[in-house]
Amino acid sequence: MEREEIKSIVESLLFVADGPQPLQRFAEILDPVDKRILHEVLSELQDELESQHRGIRLVEVAGGYQLRTAKANADWVKKFLGGRPARMSKATLETLAIIAYRQPITKAEVEAIRGVDVDGVLTTLLERSLIRAVGRKDVPGRPFLYGTTVEFLQLFNLKDLSHLPTLKEMEEISLPEIPGDTISIDQLEEN
Amino acid sequence: MDLLLHLIKKNEVSITDIPIATITEQYLATLEIMQTLNLDVAGEFLVMAATLIHIKSRMLLPAGADEEEEDEGVDPRDELVRRLLEYQRYKDAAAELEQREVLTRDVFVRAPAPVEEAGPREFREVSVFELLGALKRVIDRLPKDVAHEVTLEKVTVREKMTLLLDTLHSKGRVLFEALFDEVKSRLEVVVTFLAMLELVKVRAIRIFQDEMAGPIVIEAAAGMDEAADQVVLEDAEDSHHGA
Numbered sequence: 001m002e003r004e005e006i007k008s009i010v011e012s013l014l015f016v017a018d019g020p021q022p023l024q025r026f027a028e029i030l031d032p033v034d035k036r037i038l039h040e041v042l043s044e045l046q047d048e049l050e051s052q053h054r055g056i057r058l059v060e061v062a063g064g065y066q067l068r069t070a071k072a073n074a075d076w077v078k079k080f081l082g083g084r085p086a087r088m089s090k091a092t093l094e095t096l097a098i099i100a101y102r103q104p105i106t107k108a109e110v111e112a113i114r115g116v117d118v119d120g121v122l123t124t125l126l127e128r129s130l131i132r133a134v135g136r137k138d139v140p141g142r143p144f145l146y147g148t149t150v151e152f153l154q155l156f157n158l159k160d161l162s163h164l165p166t167l168k169e170m171e172e173i174s175l176p177e178i179p180g181d182t183i184s185i186d187q188l189e190e191n
Numbered sequence: 192m193d194l195l196l197h198l199i200k201k202n203e204v205s206i207t208d209i210p211i212a213t214i215t216e217q218y219l220a221t222l223e224i225m226q227t228l229n230l231d232v233a234g235e236f237l238v239m240a241a242t243l244i245h246i247k248s249r250m251l252l253p254a255g256a257d258e259e260e261e262d263e264g265v266d267p268r269d270e271l272v273r274r275l276l277e278y279q280r281y282k283d284a285a286a287e288l289e290q291r292e293v294l295t296r297d298v299f300v301r302a303p304a305p306v307e308e309a310g311p312r313e314f315r316e317v318s319v320f321e322l323l324g325a326l327k328r329v330i331d332r333l334p335k336d337v338a339h340e341v342t343l344e345k346v347t348v349r350e351k352m353t354l355l356l357d358t359l360h361s362k363g364r365v366l367f368e369a370l371f372d373e374v375k376s377r378l379e380v381v382v383t384f385l386a387m388l389e390l391v392k393v394r395a396i397r398i399f400q401d402e403m404a405g406p407i408v409i410e411a412a413a414g415m416d417e418a419a420d421q422v423v424l425e426d427a428e429d430s431h432h433g434a
Contacts, residue, residue, distance in 0.1 A: 068298040077299050097285035113278055115192030116235045133393040157292040165287040168280055
């Protein structure tokens, strides 16, 4: 098979695919084409879409390849699709981050970090399939351990968990200042 | 935790040198406002308030006066600072995640094409009461033993969970009644029922009904196969250790 032909077929498959497709899947369909060739073809497609500023991009996400719209066109696509995307509250996002970095983790352990009850948030995350029970911890009560899902990787455009943004070292953490009027401690004590 | 961080930032004080008296005062004042507004002040806020007051009182004591605390040179605020920094760490991570190309906010994928063949029939979810009714029917169906026989049965909820998952794995769905076909004792009925509820809780299975009072169907929940497998794996490990 000609290389250009392979590329064309791969593009068609990407178009009809439902969800990210691993390299293995293309290899199965295009057997006996070498995986190395497929990988190259996919990279070429990726580069072409990118360099030609096309409206769709090929991204590596959740262990596979997927066509996605270009970020620059987000507003137009949103207008076209109508409806509001489900916004994630700060509490939900924080809880999700804790689970993502510390998985597998129990509800009690998440609560220890956030300092508040996470029952409701956990339910939301489970309903949106962003987390799932991955087992039980061998402690009294055998609580469920939670971890993130493929949907989580898709939502945040992550290739896999090792591509999570690196956590800051404890020493690097500084508290961002709150913009606007702030009273300093000295002023407070003067009053 | 969030409120405390907020107060520290608002006061522009160093996290490693928190003016505990001021912060405690402000923390309590905020709780008071929340109460005035009839907001539910959750127990966790009170725990934090107590922690703050405890630290404040320990700081008032001269070093070494507290006999039970052998760690004399330790700043009573250290543990709190560690927790605050840890929390801030994940807040930062959350903010970073949010800046990524988020699906359905920044980027979009093609909507899945409608499937040609007629999809699965519409099912309605089963209410708890219908489930309990079905459970009662199963129990009523059990042979009424007049003789009282004491046997130590070894059925665990986890065993039943594994069994149910295995069945669903091969058959896809199973009738509620069929779950109890082989079951002979009341205890086993209850254990099987609990196993089913556990699996619903982790969203590994779904329970549906065709129509009111119709047969109740249990099926593997889409996307939760993996979770189910994990539970099975865990169980396998557990029973292995137990053996």
